[in-house]
Amino acid sequence: MTPRQDPIDTEAATAALPAPQPLLERPGARPAGPRRFLRDVAPPYLSNGAIGLVFTASGPIAVTLAVGAAGGLTQEQLASWVFGILFSGGAATLAMSLLYRQPLGFAWSIPGTVLLGPSLQHLSFPEVVGTFFTAGLLILALGATGVIRRIMAMIPMPIVMAMVAAVFLRFGTDIVSSTQANPAVAAPMVGAFLLLTAVPALGKFLPPVLGTLLAGCLAVAASGQFVAGMPGPLLAAPVFTPPEFTWASQLELVVPLALTVLFVQNGQGIAVLRTAGHRPPVNVFAMVSGAFSMLNACFGAVSACVTGPTNALLTSSGVKERQYTAAVTYGCLALACAALAPTLTRLMLSTPREFVLVLGGIAMLRALQQAFVTAFSTTFTMGALATFVVTISGLDLFNIHAAFWGLVIGYAVSRLLEPAHHAKL
Incomplete structure (x- = not known):
């Protein structure tokens, strides 16, 4: 006879199995309503949200305009692009941050924008817009399978943060180079930061x-370096560019755009948020990025994504449970700026380049410090070093950003040289 199975043992064995994770990560707390937001918001969070918007709507906008202008886009197409990326970033940030009560900041893919530069020299803009639609659909589909969360869970945090440190390092060095190039603007900004940080009583006020x-604003005004541009329209007037789907454009851009969003941009944002003590919804991030990427494509704009620098700014200070209010502030300001996209663009481009670089660099210092500490203070340090070196080298294979190859090569090096560390996972 077959021995009777003990039901108690069966229940114990079932209980010992890890509970399967749902495809769509559920919020860990009730969504934030107006009363909760008003109770949690405070000047530091409003400041972080405003700084996040200033950072996002300055240097990254300048990159977007430069790439678009070099590709022969019209003024109307450029304005529509700026409207699309600010609108989608603000809407996604606002909805996700209130739903999950975490600072979940969305923007657009700067590496993706940069890789469009060469393509716009030989592809028509409608062909490029066609790749935006396809890349968004691919990102959404991969998020729906749940494979992104499994891949991200395989890569140790020190290796991911080494990639983040390499990407963020430029923000730190920009402070030094900008102070040397334009001391009249940069030196007062650095001095104010050091004073307010060194004297906690002042920093609290x-x-x-x-x-x-x-x-910085006072220094720019006093030095006479604010140069107003040519007048233009006040409000955005988005236009729809009918997409064209050709094999040449799809093979050239779709996969690099999707990988850049899922592993370079979203990977940075996830790492920054986890380091700040949050639990970002990885699969939901991918699906929302894909959905809003297709919305961006309607305005002729590049793919949407979670962004490391913006989330680093939103989580740079304050209590973890209240930092979502910084993201809500950022989201509301982004929506307002989307409507005023032409005016905002002219305003930001009228300030000295060093003003934006120093402001962004100083705001990113804490995140840069934490990235280095997480990457090199405990385990997986050889894999982290390989990731850092490859990422900072600018390696570009198959039109895919160096940060992706940094993760791939760093993980491979770590598996080869640090098997004992992986055995403990």
């Missing part, structure tokens, strides 16, 4: 990064 912004 005026957050250091906000003080840096105010000092």
